[in-house]
Amino acid sequence: QVQLVESGGGLVQAGGSLRLSCAASGRTISNYGMGWFRQAPGKEREFVAAISGVSGSRNHADSVKGRFAISRDDAESTVYLQMNSLKPEDTAVYYCAASSFGTSTKTISLYNYWGQGTQVTVSS
Numbered sequence: 557q558v559q560l561v562e563s564g565g566g567l568v569q570a571g572g573s574l575r576l577s578c579a580a581s582g583r584t585i586s587n588y589g590m591g592w593f594r595q596a597p598g599k600e601r602e603f604v605a606a607i608s609g610v611s612g613s614r615n616h617a618d619s620v621k622g623r624f625a626i627s628r629d630d631a632e633s634t635v636y637l638q639m640n641s642l643k644p645e646d647t648a649v650y651y652c653a654a655s656s657f658g659t660s661t662k663t664i665s666l667y668n669y670w671g672q673g674t675q676v677t678v679s680s
Contacts, residue, residue, distance in 0.1 A: 557582045558669040560652045565674030568642055572678070576637040578652030578671060586610070586630040589655035591667060592637045594648035594676075601651070603662035605637060615660040620646075642678045649673040 564576040576592070591606035605616045605626035614626055623641045628634070635652060653667035661667075 558585065558588070558654045560654060560669055560671035562650065562652045562671045562674040565650060565676045567677045567679065570643055570678055570680050572642050573638070573640045574642065574676060576639065576650055576652075576674060576676075578635040578637075580633040580635070580654065584630070585628075585633055585635075585654060587656075587658050589657055589659045589661060589666075590626075590628055590635040591653045591655065591661070592626060592635075593651045593653060593664065594646075595651070595673075596648040599648075601664060603664070604650070606655075606660035606662060607635065608660040609658040613660050615662060617662070639676070642676075644678045644680045647676060647678050649675050 559581045561579045587609040592604040595601040607626045625638045627636045651673045652671040654669040655667045
């Protein structure tokens, strides 16, 4: 089992920055693909970014490319999402997830473990 706990969310003005953290416990995550997803009110959960295990290849949604960056520190069992140039449409609950497939996939069903989420609100 892998337990995931997100932190770093909050209220920020448009154009601002936040860094989300996802602390993992229970198992080493070095071979897991790790992803960030988000869900806005009334909308489906959507892919934001992912990073593979071992090689660390990254995958970002088109809507966040150039603004968000995913990274991982396996020694600290932590995954980060640096979010810059935030927009009101980035407002959502952000979830961290782990995939035993190890890839930087955007497919939600391939993620085995999920955190509880952290709220990000961007005011205009």
